[in-house]
Amino acid sequence: AAGVIQSPRHLIKEKRETATLKCYPIPRHDTVYWYQQGPGQDPQFLISFYEKMQSDKGSIPDRFSAQQFSDYHSELNMSSLELGDSALYFCASSPIAGGVGNEQFFGPGTRLTVL
């Protein structure tokens, strides 16, 4: 079965640089969630999109922005990177935003290292 695809899988950046993370949801899933997971920590919700519109926002820094495109893939743009941004970034997709069938399926993640 098709899964969530994330790219790149690993990314190394310098402080103050910019990074773009991409997420391709499972086919026919129109809802995307982004989570950040620090070392030894639980995933923290960042932002979500449903039908190309932002549906919810969590603890996402103003330096980060995201969008969902017409083909439902999503990109997380991170600017002015800080050492503390080093983490695993997961994208999850769901066939529906809220309601029955809201199971979220996670991608393999992008490991971002900021030096």
Place this chain on the structure above:
Amino acid sequence: QQQVKQSPQSLIVQKGGISIINCAYENTAFDYFPWYQQFPGKGPALLIAIRPDVSEKKEGRFTISFNKSAKQFSLHIMDSQPGDSATYFCAAGAIYNQGGKLIFGQGTELSVKP
């Protein structure tokens, strides 16, 4: 403030034994409670989930018990195997009212000894 509290932080079980992980929540708006399994460097994988209209759900060796009045739920892994060694996260979401974002517990690192 941790909205979903998970315990224990780590758990060691012998092969064939029962692993039990507990979670508690405060927000009564939560109406969806999944459990995820995560191996190092991998994404969380959905194991099993429950909604508050049932008190128990079983899928294979995995069972969720749910106590709505106590605002607690737990994962039982029967006949635990070394391959079950991973980190387990409980989560909660208010999927009908708040768009489905999940709030995770702190995680339990399970080690099953052969």
